[in-house]
Amino acid sequence: MFKKLVYEPKLFISDLLCLFLLLWFWFLLPSKLFLSPTSYVVEASNGELLSAAIAKDGQWRFPVADTIPVKFQQCIVAFEDQRFYQHPGVDILAMARAMQQNFKAKAVLSGGSTLTMQVIRLSRRESRTVWQKIVEVVMAARLEFSNSKEDILKLYAANAPFGSNVVGLDAAAWRYFARSPESLSWGEMATLAVLPNSPSLVHPGKNSVKLIKKRNDLLDKLAALKIIDQETANLSKLEPIPGKPLALPQNAPHLLQRFKVERAQLEIPVTRITSTLDYNLQLKVSNLLKRYQNKYQANDIHNIAALVLNVKTGTVQSYVGNIYQPEHKELQSHVDMIKAPRSPGSTLKPLLYASMLNDGFILPRTLIPDIPTQINGYSPQNYDLGYDGAIPADRALSRSLNIPAVKMLQNYKYQRFYDQLKKLGIKTLNKPADHYGLSIILGGSEVTMWDLAKTYMGMARTLNHFNEYQGRYNPQDYDAPVYIKQTAAKPRLAQEDAQINGILDYASIWNTFNAMEELMRPGEEGLWEQFSSSQRVAWKTGTSVGSRDAWAVGLTPGYVVCVWVGNADGEGRPGLTGVDIAAPVLFDIFRELPNEKWFTTPKHQLRKMRVCKQSGYKAGEYCREVIEELVPPAAEKTSICPYHKLIHLDRTGAYRVTDECESTAMMQHQPWFILPPAMEYYYKVKHSDYKLLPAFMPGCGDAGSNFVMEMIYPKPNAQIYIPLELDGTRGKVVFNVSHRSTNAKIYWHIDEEYVGTTKNFHQLALNPAPGKHTLTLVDEAGERLVQSFTILSKEKD
Structure with a gap:
């Protein structure tokens, strides 16, 4: 009833052959047509070229662009392949015409290749034979099968040779005209369109007459095709052709190098990025830094860097890692100082202030001791070598005093601050906390400008987000800044994902920024408050030991600016300080930025x-x-004021008394502001309103409620080395003590042996022998102060 199906062997073989040919045709093209290395390219956020580096093979070859200019499309199609949009990759009519021309001339005059075939030939780089021509025809058809005409033109534009070591339209436009291809005129674009036809024979700087003729012929052809009018063609013919290739812009060379290093980590598949940098701001900051560097070079200060971050978007707006002068290798301008670990000087002090506020160690204006200090052999000094006795914490920060900062860290504990810095994103702390000790607050560690700016940006972002997250915290605020536009956009953190606690609370950050704003600005900026248009800026300077690094970091709700000045090789220079050298640069950069309203007060957090x-x-x-x-x-959590105490005076109020010499009924009981003797010793000099404690009534002894003497130098258990004088004799060490009574007489003893007496001004120059000693001080009332110290021998030093 049903016929039996019989499969003919010939038919089977035919089908199998067709399947094989189909598979061969489909897999004929490699997955990636062009494998040649491409140049690294960094563009500004508006698409303007900032910097580019030559490809590994020594060619200027930009990655395939997303779009190609319409002018180039029209020029290249008119010149090379007029039926490009009609044929399937192979133009039979053009090939027949070429064969006829070649046969008559008995030489190869024309290949009849389409643009598609030329793309294939450029990718294969095989010799021109009949067989290779056949392969090109098949591969061109395959390329057309899976790619749009626009994609094919992009491949051609990116890989066509333009003479010398210039490959691709983008590179050619910049090398020959110093502009992007989108901005080229008809005459300029026509010049580039004729170059790939014979780049080894005709290119800028070579065979100019022939190049001009080919360009003009193309312009006439464009006019004949009604793409441009004849008047435009004639005017375009008057344009000069370029000479030898020009150097490409190098307006962000250090960011380009950073992209090279971080590309794999960032998982960017191509070697071209559109950055977040503001083109105009980048050029302004670069020029500004060049002017300052020219000025500072007179003092052999050769390197300067600046970083500008947008707080609201978390993006990099300007990145100048150094003044790029590759012709002067000795200046080390290739070093990216934004990434280089350097001593931060005092730039970490605001972070300690904020942390102590956050953790309940101090209030904004808590008095901090500012007296001569020695801690386990470490003796910090203020920049002005003076002492205030005691100073409010915010004022100590705005004046960048070192001793109060060390005293604060001693109270806070350097181990806790070390952990806090790591939480805030300082990644260069690669040794244990004990390695840095208390010196970490005065620049005893290293930071990078990137991490420092990122930390302050995180604090500013946190404060900006106070209302947005209704008092909660976004953990992403301290994320690293983004410099690639494609990765800049981040989804807003959902309210329910915000955290209850932040690294630093809103109120502590707000108080810190207000304290930083009080720092006296340099030069004419010192009068900024007198001008209503002046920008409010929270800022801090830093100077490393040995004047090797000068820092200035400043912020507004909109921007963070960080500046470093110094020498990349670490050479220190006299006068290289943050306030004198880096701060003027900082405020000049802020003048180029929009004026921002100050931070909103986080009222329900305070x-x-x-x-x-x-x-x-x-x-x-x-x-x-x-x-x-x-x-x-x-x-x-903070403690009650320890400096106000109740004292007891006699009926006249002239003397202090006790119940041993005055009846309680006749006493006057008064609150009194009493600082410890060492703090009082310096505090009273700068505070004329400070009232010294009245003396005890004669015959009425101190009941011991208030100590009267305090050693200023040396501190208990100090180790002291006495250097030799210029004449070779052994020097002396000056001992210094404070006494609450201005007219007190003190008797000095070392190891129970009397060595001298002082009155009013209690300093004594002594020369104890090497070894451990006991110092005993006794005043006229019998009050004693006893402490130990050690004199080091020369060998121990």
């Missing part, structure tokens, strides 16, 4: 607290002047 006006501590019962201040939530 708490009103009764604070002692004189000490800055939480007000106690004996504080006379109490004010209300806005303080961080952790302020409740």
Whole structure:
């Protein structure tokens, strides 16, 4: 009933052959047509070229562009392949015409290749034979089968030779005209369109007459095809052709190098990026830094760098890693100082201030000791070599005093601060906390400009987000800045994903930025508050030991600017300080940025607290002047004012008394602001309103409620080395003590042996023998102060 199906062997073989040919045709093209290395290219956010580097094979070859200019499409199609949009990759009519021309001339005059075939030939680089021509025809058809005409033109434009070592339209436009291909005129584009036809014979700087003729012929052809009018063609013919290739822009060479290094990590498949950099700002900052570098070179200061971040978007707006002068190798201008670990000087002090506010160690204006200090052989010094005795924490920050900073860190513990810096994103702390010790607050560690700017940007972003997250915190605020536009956009963190606690709370950051704003600005900027148009800026400077690094970092709600000045090789220079050298650059950069409104006060994060006006501590019962201040939530943990105490005076109020010499009924009980003797010794010099404690009534001894002597130098258990004088004799060490009574007489003893007496001014120059000693001080009332110290021998030094 049904016929039996019989499969003929010949038919089977035919089908199998067709399947094989189909598979061969499909897999004929490699997955990637062009394997040649491409140049690294960095563009500004508006597409303008900032910097480019030559490809590994020594060719200027840009990656395939997303689009190609319409002018180039029209020029190249008119010149090379007029039926490009009609044929399937092979133009039979053009090939027949070429064969006829070649046969008559008995030489190869024309190949009849289409643009598609030329793309194949450029990718294969095989010799021109009949067989290779056949292969090109088949591969061109295959290329047309899976790619649009626009994609094929992109491949051609990116890989066509333009003479010398210039490959591709983008590279050619910049090498010959110093502009992007989109901005070229008809005459310029026509010049480039004729170059791939015979790039080894005709290119700028060679055979100019022949090049001009080919260009003009193409312009006439464009006019004949009604692509341009004849008047445009004639005017375009008057344009000069370019000479030898020009150097490409190098307006962000260090960012280009950074992209080279980080490309694999960032998983960017191509060697071209559109950065987040503002083109105009990048050029302005570069020129600004060049002017300052020219000025500073007179003092043999050769390197300068600046980084500008957009706080609101978390992106890099300007990246100048150094003044790029490759012709002067000795200047080391190739070193990217934005990535280089350097001593930060005092730029970490605001982070300590904010951390102590955040953790309830201080209030914004808590008095901090500022007296001669020696801690385990470490003796910090203020920049001006003076002492205030005691100074409010915010004022110590705005004046960048070193001793109060060390005292604060001693209280906070350097181990805790070390951990905090790591949380904030400082990645260069690669040794244990004990390695840095207290010196970490004065530049004893290393940071990079990238990490420093990122940390301050994170703080600014946190404060900006106060209302957005309704008092919660976005952990992404401290993420690294982004410099690639394609990866810049991040989805907004959902409200439910925001965290209850941040690394630093809103109120502590707000107080810190306000303290940083009080720093006296350099030069004419010092009068900024007198001008309503002036920008409010929170800023901080830093100078490393040996004047090797000068820093300035500043911020507004919109921008963070960081500046470093120095020598890449670490050579220090006299006068290389943050406030004198880096700060002027900082404020000149801020003048180029939009004026931003100041941070919104995080009112429901701040708490009103009764604070002692004189000490800055939480007000106690004996504080006379109490004010209300806005303080961080952790302020409740702080201690009550320790410096206001109740003293007892006689009926006249002239002397202090005790119940041993005056009846309590006749006493006057008064609150009194009393600093420890060493703090008082320096504090009273700068505060004329400071009232010294009245002396005890004659015959009425101190009950021991207040110590009267304090050693200023040396501190207990100090180790002291006495150097030799110029004449070879052994020098002396100056011992210094403070006494609460201005007229007190003190008797000095070392190892129970009397060595001298002082009155009023208690300093004594001594020369103890090497070894451990005991110092005993006794005043006229019998008060004693005993402590040990060690004199080091020369060998131990």
